[in-house]
Amino acid sequence: MSAPLPERLAAERMVAARRTFHGRLPVASMKRLAQALANDCGEVEYDLEFGMEAPGIRCLAVHAAARVVLECQRSLETFEYPLEVEVRLGLIEHERDEAGLPSGVEPLLLDEGMLNPAQVIEDELLLVLPPFPVKPGAKTEPKTWDGKGWTSAQPEDEAGRTENPFAILRELKKK
Helix, strand or coil: CCCCCCEEEEHHHHHHHHHHHEEEHHHHCCCCHHHCCCCCCEEEEEEEEEEEEEEEEEEEEEEEEEEEEECCCCCCCEEEEEEEEEEEEEECCCCCHHCCCCEEEEEEEECCCEEEEHHHHHHHHHHHHCCCCCCCCCCCEEECCCCEEEEEECCCCCCEEECCHHHEEEEHCCC
């Protein structure tokens, strides 16, 4: 059964009812994710499915996908990046319960039996966000700001060749 996403859910009741949620959330509503992006445009499509992984192990299957805009750390250009996450979370009340989870099931610590589903989705998307986004095909040459625009950070000699920063070491080694 699909329903709008509430702000807080009682995990035990959701598991017992085997509830599912499907929908879309604006990226702008996820403040921490939006701060890591070049802009907060777009939507996150999600599927949440509560159930049991094994006897006594309550789980939440999360699938979320979005196309977000990142800033390339090489060229400083923006580009669209597909974020997608698919994870099974074991719903636990205490940190010590983590040891009882089967392999492939990540722990999700509940707050007095409750969880905020939008926050869970945001957390999982943040985990798959690249720490240093690089636009596919971006040049590897570093750039510097010269006051008028971005230019090559590598100094050039009179012939227009890029100077090797280790050339001085080569000369010192010869002596």
